[in-house]
Amino acid sequence: MSATPLLSVDRVSKRFATVLAVDELSFEARRGEVFALLGPNGAGKSTTVRMLAGITQPDSGTITFRLPGAEPARSPDRSRLGYLPEERGLYPEQKVLPTLVYLAALRGLSRAEARRRAEAWLERFGLAGRANDRLGTLSKGNQQKVQFIAAVLHEPALAVLDEPFSGFDPVNQDLVSTVIRELRSAGMTVVLSAHHMDLVETLADRVLLMHRGRAVLHGTLSEVRASSGMGKRLDVTLSGAVDDAALAALPGVERVLARTATTVRLALRPGARVGDALRALADVAEVVDVRSGTPTLREVYLAAVGEGAFAPGLDAAGRREEGEEEPA
């Protein structure tokens, strides 16, 4: 990854009727990195992505592309961009391979080269046998794969992917993650938006957390965690209930992230010692079990925007979150 910015977004705003979708947003994406825009629905991710792809234009602010071998430009050569829209669709009556060849030809590839690459990508995604099937006969997941291939087939310098994991099962989410890592290794810059924070946490070099059109936190994962004011995270199982006031008064505790009747998740301040907090906690309740880890991106985000959290160690879908460590 190079520190040279490939994409600079400077104080960009976009309004739709009465809604300010993006508000004075600024960030940079560097060459050869995976940069993730994170946030819930309505945060302004897709509007930002659509402006990056040239689908819509900002009302104010500038977007500058510094593609390798080209002068900085507000409107770059489209053949050097790849785009996976959030609202996806293909020609259901058309066949898979000719469609990929057409979309790649629109990006400047020769048809022969487009065909060669499309066949290789279809092989990679397990769709080689469906090359001459009509798109309408493919499952939604397989159509998603075709759309993903269309976004990167022409090997763009910058791939803008809006919710690349949506519609995929966990196995194919992992496949897409692996492919994105490979593209990054090959020098491609990937800007993606997602609300699957657990997936992005293992993939992105840098992230931008958005809320209501504005940047909330921005930087590498460690930078984001540091700037959130949260240090270590403690998941403690107790034998009985402890009131919130007692928990908040524990030494080094920044905030109570979540709790049930007998479990509590605590965020410590940066530099605070786990032992100090545990000793104080043992004075007010019997500690049955303890786990420590770093706050997940989700927790950092929720802490930053001031919303509630989920059960300790689990996300909204009941999956174990990244950053967990084995019990102490």
Next chain:
Amino acid sequence: MSHWRAVREVAAWEFRRFLRVRELLTTIVVVAVMAGPLPAAIGYMARRDAESAVTLAVPPGAGLAEASRFRFVELPPDEAASALERGEVDGILDLTDPAAPSLVVPRDPRWADALAAALGQRALQARLAEVGVTPDELSALGAPVPLEVNVTGSSRSSGVWPLVVISGFMLTLVSTGTALLFTAITGEKTQRVTELVLSAISPQAWIDGKVLGTGLSVVVNVLAFGLGIGLALLVPPLVRREPLPTLPALAGDPGVVVVSLAFAAAGAALYFLLFAAVAATIDDPATSQRSGVLTLPALFVGLGFLGLVIDPGNGVYRFLSYLPLSSPSAMPVRYLAGDAGALEVLLSLALVTATAVASRRAAGRVFALAILMTGKEPTWREVWRWLRRA
């Protein structure tokens, strides 16, 4: 990628998208069948119907002789009514007042006019006999004065067929093209393909390529249609070893063909561009009130058929032959009729071509903004604002 390379890629895609060999062959076969044997069968049935005998009951002593397909049976009124009920006669002709005969029939007869003509002829012959004039003398008296027509202008044909061919060609071209464009554009909107394409090429390149590709595929479809008609006209005489039908005068006049094709190309470009822009504003083709507007191109082209019923030199028709929306079908008709000279044709062609070129940017602007709108349709006021900015 250059604009024109993108146009070429889109045009090739749209052309292949709508050109299906199997459907083309089906079109040729269906048209050949519909244009050949079916009209012949209908004609046969009509002739057979016209030649079938009609039996009518008349009062005893009427003394009517058989006339063309009509036979008269003298029956008393009671028996005539019974015969009609049993279906032995087709009607009862009451001749109480010979000057105003009346007919009683169980259902509306198709042959009533033919019967009236036969009775009129019979009455005429009776009156001629009274005044001592023979039918031959009457024919000689009523014979028209032979008039020799010498056209000093450049009339190319006085027949109806060339007009039908020109107007029919334009109508088929435009109606097929607009139908394909409608399907393509509203389909891409509802299938959410638009962002994928517009991230790669400009909206102007997309609409240019669409119009070009769709136009080419329509031309092939129209040619297939013409081939079907050609087969219908040529195969039966070849099978029966009869002389082939002569081509309409239009086909033998390169001037008419060139003028018609030039106007067809310019007109189709204009109609398709405007149509594509309006189609892009439609959000849901199943519920949009705007779909009705899309029949307008065919309506304008249909004005060309006016030349079949009014004089192409008529002032209104002359105006229509210069109006870019109607000139593609009206001016070739005027040229064919010898009413328009080369200068008029060139001026009209220049007008429609200039309008098509000017419309390209405007249509591209509307297309660019409308194609990305989902969930609502732009109002006509918004469309007008976009046009003004364009």
